[in-house]
Amino acid sequence: MSGIAVSTTINGDDVEFLCQAEETLLDVLRDRLGLTGAKEGCGTGDCGACSVIVDGRLVCSCLVLGAEAEGRSIETIEGMADGEKLHPLQEKFLEHAALQCGVCTPGFLMAAKDLLTRNPDPTEEEIRFALAGNLCRCTGYDKIVRAVQDAATVMKGA
Amino acid sequence: MQYTRPTSVNDAVSLLAEAKGTAVVLAGGSDLLVRMKGGFVEPDLIVDIKSIDGIGEIRQTADGFAIGAAVPCAVMGEDEALKNAWPGVVEAANLIGSKQVQGRCTVTGNLCNASPAADSVPALVAAGARAAIAGPGGNRTVPVEEIPTAPGKTSLAKGEIIEAILLDKRAPRSGDAYLRFIPRTEMDIAVVSAGVNLTLDEQGVVTAARVALGAAAPTVLLVAQAAEALIGTAADEDALEKLAAACSAACKPIDDKRGTVEFRKKVAGVLARRAAMIAYKRAGGK
Amino acid sequence: MGFDQSYSARKFKSVGTRPLRPDGVDKVTGRxxxxxxxxxxxxxxxxxxxxPHAHARIRGIDTSKAEALKGVKAVITAADLPDHTEGDSELYNILDNCMARSKAFYDGHAVAAVAAVDAATARKALKLIEVDYEVLPHVTDVDEAMKPGAPQLHESSNMANRSEYGHGDVDAGFNQAEVIVERTYKTEQTHQGYIEPHACVASVNGDGTGDLWVCTQGHFVYRQVCASLLGMDVSKLRVTSSEIGGGFGGKTHVWAEPVALALSRKAGRPVKLVMTRDEVFRASGPTSATSIDVKIGATREGKITAASATLRYTCGPYVGMWAELGAMTAFAPYDLENVKTVGFEVLVNRPKVAAYRAPSAPMAAFAVESAVDELARKIGMDPVEFRIANVASEGTKSSYGPVYGPIGIGPTLEAVRDHPHMKAPLGENQGRGMACGFWFNFGGQTCTDLNIGADGTVTIAVGTVDVGGSRASLSLVAAEELGIPYEQVKAVVADTSTLGYNDMTDGSRGTFSSSMATISAARNAITVMRERAAQMWDIPVGDVVWEEGHAKAKGEKHGNLPPLSVKEIAEKAGNTGGPIAGHSEIVADGAGVSFATHICDIEVDPQTGATRVVRYTVVQDAGKAVHPTYVEGQYQGGAAQGIGWALNEEYIYGKDGRLQNPGFLDYRIPVCSDLPMIDTQILEIPNPNHPYGIRGVGETSIVPPLAAIANAVSNAVGVRMTHIPMSPPRILASLEAEKGA
Incomplete structure (x- = not known):
């Protein structure tokens, strides 16, 4: 069985890969491209740990086929920081201890980034509903919500 | 397993019609990929329809709206004209899954997945939506309630695809609403749900109504008695009570991991009543 | 070596501050x-x-077709995991759970495994394995399993163990009671719900050595268990713990790791084995489902005269200690003259029960704290005051035996009584509840190395897996003891071949025991540095003291000697005796018990039974909060898990004995929009058996929520809720039943 040749853009870089029809974008990112920041918590779109942004839309990469990446522009957690300069959301997640085990963190950061792009000044309720597709079992979400609130304040001021 | 990306409806129809083995349509994939992951379907051919010209767009026509089969629900939520005309349909579509799923899932897929608990379907049925179907034998248009025939089964013939969901232009003083019950605030499948669509006369009396229930039977239920309870009234307490009772009585639900028969019957009435009140208000009733 | 672990009051410099965690940047960048x-x-x-069966005899397994498939490199069954357990029944049960030997005991029980070149081939191969099952009658409900004539899992009764705790004469105590509450409560089975599924890469060589990279709460224990099951020498298996994506007790047990090792041994190649979410739910780590009878009697003045409980806990197919832990913890917050608890461990056709954060305590607390609340109401006393009137304190003989030292239950209750939350007005359809919780906390075997670098920076190598920020807290402790800045210390989790044995990160022991070992290691390193400084100065070591991160020469005759920093001493180490390190091997005794009291407000929609958590407050004793932000995180996380358990999480089995909801869609853990901010109040009642007064903080926070929420819901709707989770259908059914009554 020959693979499907896919040309795409990931974090601004041109990337080409071969994949099988049934492989998900998450499989491709993790197993073919070595981008293991996106995690598989469920494989069914219920936990958000594999969140990436495709053409400006937040998606679960476990619910996208690798072949669908053709011609798209993909953002993953690996592209969030600018060199060694962390994104304000990354800084605030650290400052507020918005992570314990950290396995859900890449997904939360992508979802929070998507939220603040669309809504730079969200209420607590808007933050909570925007992040409802990302499960965290460690924190009870309190510090995550506070980190996003604080990052929004910082980003507005920037 | 093969993956293909046709650029026209005709090509998609031919591919599906001529496919040997299992051929499936991929739009948002939020149901298909889950079923593939669980081993419930092992397609031989995946037909990704997103590259078909215009299928990812919402078109406003003289007759109303045509929502292309590949329009993500999130895009419906960003379309002000659609939201103003059919707020109940849009809120139903925007309840499916998470933000992540919203970026992918489609109402056409929600309809074709043929789950009794599909969120957008009761709202579409209440709205009198129709499905524009293309197939090897030509095109046809049918009411959406004729698409699902049983859990997981549709009336679409081999090679047929839904190109778009059609919603009528709004009559004046009309409103729709959709409510579902879930145990959490997000991320659940409806335990039971209700969509209500109605039109008022200038005095605020209901002249037309459609009431549909989800997760209350093997397919969505259009409850004529509930609609009749509203028509000719100003959605007063007595009418709402009758509507709720009609909905509870019409339910033929099951006991499962999401709820019991008793719970679904009771809450179907509660939700239909609450949805009717919202729809009535949206239609300009007081 | 003599290490004085007793507490002495001190003014902390590093401990109690809130620096960033050393593993943080890697975790926010995906690295x-x-x-x-x-x-x-x-x-x-x-x-x-x-x-796929809840209970079935395995008559035969034909793997020939799978083995013949191109790309399949190994297929194993129980025959490939021969029994090396030598009569150790606990170990045998682990072996049987990893791969069913004669019977499959639950839906999801492993019966065979394959290793193949890719996932698609492996999936295909599984379908080619033919298992000949004789399906047997099954039982999944705790009360059904105890009935005579119930399907039996093993040759002996399903009642696998009976335990009893208490003191005094409960019959006499109930005779003195003027008011008695007696009820039966039920809780459903829940899962730890860590977001990271079990995953490992195993590599076993022909020479009997091997490597295992795995997410675990205890790599030393995994090494011991895996080596024993595979018949390997313990020291020839190196286990490296990865970052762990949540465990909560579920990663203290081995599941598929021995299978991965056996596959690797047979295939002669490394094998990566990652569970799917479906497998995680069906085959790893749930809690017990329980059925608990509680009876409490009191005088009209509010003094409890007697308390008893019978606790029935499911354990899955293998006996555990779950009912016993429930029996021990049930009445721990109270000072009782007459108390008796009996625990029954019940075998059922469900997955093997695993530890889950303060295992067994939340269910017992739900039953007891519900009854305590009801009793207070019957007497007409405020539920907080009633608890204060009966609370345990220093010197109380606990219901499970030991006499308490200084404990925090009284102070948490007083803090709750005085908390503004208790006085805030409630809205329509809202109810307020509160409840107490207890957990023992563990200590145990611990080994830590502290190495001083040539530039004076310090590495601590610890053997307790970091599940919630312990590398930061242990770095704070090392910095505190050495008197140097936090930034100068880096903590790493060492693998099993580079450090002595450590018990698991369980029982809230990670920071407690490793901090004790770190203090001990630091003191040993200070001893070495004092000796080196003495050499450098050419003065007696007795004249050298360690203060504020420096060696100082004491006495007037050395007044001209400037203090030596760690760096200055380390730079000269090559000339003064070689590398400088401190080591510590201890059994960390004296983990101070932990208590918490929670308050919550719940709103109930009386027409649908829907609930909303309006407000939540946690008050808990930390002994000493090393990193207060992370302590808060533990309080909040445990509360959130308890909220999920109380309201929506449960294993749902069909009549066929199959799990109906093995996924995050229908196993409903709280999502972000389900919860409010969770307020915390940290109390610090020092643990006398730790140099800094530290107690474990990780687990207790999951104990009170079930009861606190049940009390709140009961107050909101006016009907006593006795079945957890209080899902909307259950609440609505209770309301309808009350209406009908």
Whole structure:
């Protein structure tokens, strides 16, 4: 069985890969491209740990086929920081201890980034509903919500 | 397993019609990929329809709206004209899954997945939506309630695809609403749900109504008695009570991991009543 | 070595501050490597075939077709895991759970496994394995399983163990009671719900050595268990713990790791085995489902005269200590003259029960704290005051035996009584509840190395897996003891071949015991540095003291000697005796018990039974909060898990004995929009058996929520809720039943 040749853009870089029809974008990112920041918590779109942004839309990469990446522009957690300069959301997640085990963190950061792009000044309720597709079992979400609130304040001021 | 990306409806129809083995349509994939992951379907051919010209767009026509089969629900939520005309349909579509799923899932897929608990379907049925179907034998248009025939089964013939969901232009003083019950605030499948669509006369009396229930039977239920309870009234307490009772009585639900028969019957009435009140208000009733 | 672990009051410099965690940047940039993020050259994909039956005899397994499939490198069954357990029944049960030997005991029980070149081939191979099952009658409900004539899992009764605790004469106590509450409560089975599924890469060589990279709460224990099951020498298996994506007790037990090792041994290549979410739910780590009778009697003045409980806990197919832990913890917050608890461990056709954060305590607390609340109401006393009137304190003989030292239950109750939350007005359809919780906390075997670098920076190598920020807290402790800045210390979790044995990160012991070992190691390193400074100065070591991160020469005759920093001493180490390190091997005794009291407000929609958590407050004793932000995080996280348990989480089995909801869609853990901010109040009642007064903080926070929420819901709707989770259908059914009554 020959693979499907896919040309795409990931974090601004041109990337080409071969994949099988049934492989998900998450499989491709993790197993073919070595981008293991996106995690598989469920494989069914219920936990958000594999969140990436495709053409400006937040998606679960476990619910996208690798072949669908053709011609798209993909953002993953690996592209969030600018060199060694962390994104304000990354800084605030650290400052507020918005992570314990950290396995859900890449997904939360992508979802929070998507939220603040669309809504730079969200209420607590808007933050909570925007992040409802990302499960965290460690924190009870309190510090995550506070980190996003604080990052929004910082980003507005920037 | 093969993956293909046709650029026209005709090509998609031919591919599906001529496919040997299992051929499936991929739009948002939020149901298909889950079923593939669980081993419930092992397609031989995946037909990704997103590259078909215009299928990812919402078109406003003289007759109303045509929502292309590949329009993500999130895009419906960003379309002000659609939201103003059919707020109940849009809120139903925007309840499916998470933000992540919203970026992918489609109402056409929600309809074709043929789950009794599909969120957008009761709202579409209440709205009198129709499905524009293309197939090897030509095109046809049918009411959406004729698409699902049983859990997981549709009336679409081999090679047929839904190109778009059609919603009528709004009559004046009309409103729709959709409510579902879930145990959490997000991320659940409806335990039971209700969509209500109605039109008022200038005095605020209901002249037309459609009431549909989800997760209350093997397919969505259009409850004529509930609609009749509203028509000719100003959605007063007595009418709402009758509507709720009609909905509870019409339910033929099951006991499962999401709820019991008793719970679904009771809450179907509660939700239909609450949805009717919202729809009535949206239609300009007081 | 004599290490004085007793507490002495001190003014802390580093401990109690809130610096950033050392593993933080890796975790926000996606660089941190978890169980499934590791790969080895030439690795195969491992997959497990699981029983679809709740109970079935395995008459035969034909693997020939799977073995013949191109790309399949190994197929194993129980025959490939021969019994090396030598009569150790606990170990035998682990072996049987990893791969069913004669019977499949639950839906999801492993029966065979394959290693293949890729996932698609492995999946295909599983379908080619033919298992000949004789399906047997099954039982999944705790009360059904105890009935005579119930389907039996093993040759002996389903009642696998009976335990009893208490003192005094409860019959006499109930005779003195003027008011008695007696009820039966039920709780359903829940899962730890860690977001990271179990994952490992195993590599076993022909020479009997091997490597295991795995997400675990205890790599030393995994090494011991895996080596024993595979018949390997313990020291020839190196286990490296990855970053762990949540465990909560579920990663203290081995599941598929021995299978991965056996596959690797047979295939002669590394094998990566990652569980799917479905497998995680069906085949790893749930809690017990329980059925508990509680009876409490009191005088009209509010003094409890007697308390008793019978606790029935499911354990899955293998006996555990779950009912016993429930029996021990049930009445721990109270000072009781007459108390008796009996625990029954009940075998059922469900997955093997695993530890889950303060295992067994939340269910017992739900039953007891519900009854206590009801009793207070019957007497007409405020529920907080009633608890204060009966609370345990220093010197109380606990209901499970030991006499308490200084404990925090009284102070948490007083803090709750005085908390503004208790006085805030409630809205329509809202109810307020509060409840207490207890957990023992563990200590145990611990080993830590502290190495001083040539530039004076310090590495501590610890053997307790960091599940919630312990590398930061242990770095704070090392910095405190050495008198140097936090930034100068880096903590790493060492693998099993580079450090002595450590018990698991369980029982809230990680920071407690490793901080004790770190203090001990630091003191040993200070001893060495004092000796080196003495050499450098050419003065007697007795004249050298360690203060504020420096060696100082004491006495007037040395007044001209400027203090030596760690760096200055380390730079000269090559000339003064070689590398400088401190080591510590201890059994960390004296983990101080932990208590918490929670308050919550719940709103109930009386027409649908829907609930909303309006407000939540946690008050808990930390002994000493090393990193207060992370302590808060533990309080909040435990409360959130308890909220999920109380309201929506449960294993739902069909009549066929199959699990109906093995996924995050229908196993409903709280999502972000379900919860309010969770307020915390940290109390610090020092643990007398730790130099800094530290107690474990990780677990207790999951104990009170079930009861606190049940009390709140009961107050909101006016009907006593006795079945957890209080899902909307259950609440609505209770309301309808009350209406009908």
């Amino acid at each position: 941190a490597r978890y169980g499934a993020d590791f790969n080895m050259p030439g690795q195969l994909v491992g997959r497990v075939l699981r029983s």
